[in-house]
Amino acid sequence: MATDASGSAGTAAGEASVPTMFDVARLAGVSHQTVSRVLNGRADVAEATRARVQQAIADLHYTPSPAARAMASRRSRSLGLILAGRPDYGPSSAALEFNQAAYAAGYTVSQVSMRSLQRSALREAVRRLVAQRVEAIVLISGEREAVEVVGSVDVRVPVVAVASEPVSGVRRVAIDQAAGARAAVEHLVGLGHREIRHVAGPHRWMDATERVRGWREAMASHGLRVAPPIEGEWLPDSGYAAGVELAADATATAVFVGNDQMALGLLHALRDAGRRVPDDLSVVGFDDEPEAAHFAPPLTTLRQDFDALGRDTMSLVAELLAGPGASASQPASVDDPAPRAPSLIVRASTAPPPRA
Amino acid sequence: MATDASGSAGTAAGEASVPTMFDVARLAGVSHQTVSRVLNGRADVAEATRARVQQAIADLHYTPSPAARAMASRRSRSLGLILAGRPDYGPSSAALEFNQAAYAAGYTVSQVSMRSLQRSALREAVRRLVAQRVEAIVLISGEREAVEVVGSVDVRVPVVAVASEPVSGVRRVAIDQAAGARAAVEHLVGLGHREIRHVAGPHRWMDATERVRGWREAMASHGLRVAPPIEGEWLPDSGYAAGVELAADATATAVFVGNDQMALGLLHALRDAGRRVPDDLSVVGFDDEPEAAHFAPPLTTLRQDFDALGRDTMSLVAELLAGPGASASQPASVDDPAPRAPSLIVRASTAPPPRA
């Protein structure tokens, strides 16, 4: 009954090596092929046999070798995730949620992180991921150039990026940054503000550009004067610098700041300059990081749902992988998901402008 | 000259499939085995042959299949990283740096992230990583239980965790939390404070426990009264709650807070209660997250070098993998690295106590 010629894995003297299908097959009294069918849930296996095999698998603590499986099936069941940039609240959250979704979907994600964007390093990372035979590549990085570089490498797998502007060679998932900016302006205009400044992130970031665009559009739609935005680097220090500049500007009554970190620095500068928020000047941030509710004063800001963003990313990857895989029948016509709009969180940093 | 019986990979009609060693061998006019030696940098290959093979590799854009390589060599060249907990500044930074170091060392890291700690989910993650044949498992999570759970699963690979207390079954890398707490107290005592309170993190976190211990020790060494610590949940909100409590305590002149986020909430509560910092009360934080320098007032805090922590983690993994691998000659006597001490960053939230 025991298969004879096959059972080679004869557990040598030294290390108790990892059991193989053959070990399971021998223990269950079937062929290795039957074990394979049980593992892959194929239909034609007798219930009794299936149970016997399962038992043997459990007894031996057998787990199939992903390497062998990948080789034979020509599928790695793994995804590549590139994280380029500072480990900020937003990207970290999105990456976490993406990882979780990928894990739930049975994929392994091999992640490569880099603190700064260097074209060659980024290209190299993509190539390495492709060499690892990942089935798709995901990029989380706000910098336009990063997305362009990754999109420009010739890979034979889907590339998905978190990006608020279209980029060739890349499928996108995004949050509607311009809508958030518009909401900020509408809120301030509703309070009676007319001189609304903007402290932007670096223009090489797509989100920064989009927020500027939304701010401009909303200002124009109300016929308001659009002063040139002040550009910062996302960090509190550059927010401080912008605050120094704005404290000297007697005409401004409100500021829409590109993110919460800069808003924090800006509040600091205004405090140092003796300008009161929101009495003298209203401030709106962007992101709603956990700290924002406790700034001085608590910050009115736009919350981005980074968790949903991460999940959307995995959903798109899954569709892309399912679509063209079936055959040529499916035209792989998967659309990028619609961007979600940020939601306005009103706190104490905004109020009607001071009476002139 | 061309090998005949072997060159099977005959590029079928449809998809241009990935080239194999045989394709390279055929193009270079050598055997597949010679290609392998070139790839692995073996000695006995003539220089001219080597060059020819390299050329063929480049021409075909050949990259070896990691699956096949793993199967034949019985090494996956991959590491497992588990991230359990909120995506805070510290863990995110350490993970980023670890990833980078692993990448530089030629390892693939397959990362699984989970927002909260559930024993079964954590065990499952470990098992899945083991099933993937990772060569080591790294855990980044401050919660004691997480480390214990991961350490308790019977895996046949090294397990390394970021942990400030010893845990069985786990190699450790850490920052000296108690030393940081002592430094905080010394700083405050040096300013003349005697009634120094502590707002701790949840005691299920090792770091929280260690900071309490350091605070106690330092207080005792100065013969100071040790009031029971207030326990929070690391978040700004719980810092606010602690602040409310402390604002009512007329005897306290200084607070050492378990992390910067809670310190922020605490500052907020004190402000709301009309207590001035540092005039009425001094505040010290922990972590030095990027925001801390712009709190109101800028926060005196203890900086942890999370980047170094991440690198140390990878270094330990590398040693562990190199050690026992060679043979039984090396007793695998690799020590855990010495914990690094946090450094005190003095800002505006601390000052001498008000004159009584």
Added chain:
DNA sequence: GCCGCCTGAACGTTGTTGGGA
């Protein structure tokens, strides 16, 4: 007899038959 190269056999799976109750 030493270098340089090749042949043959694993490694542990998944497809694809074809044959036995």
Added chain:
DNA sequence: TTCCCAACAACGTTCAGGCGG
């Protein structure tokens, strides 16, 4: 028949041997 299962051949590497110059 209608299921179920076994044998055989990939998949793309690395590792022992061996055989020419």
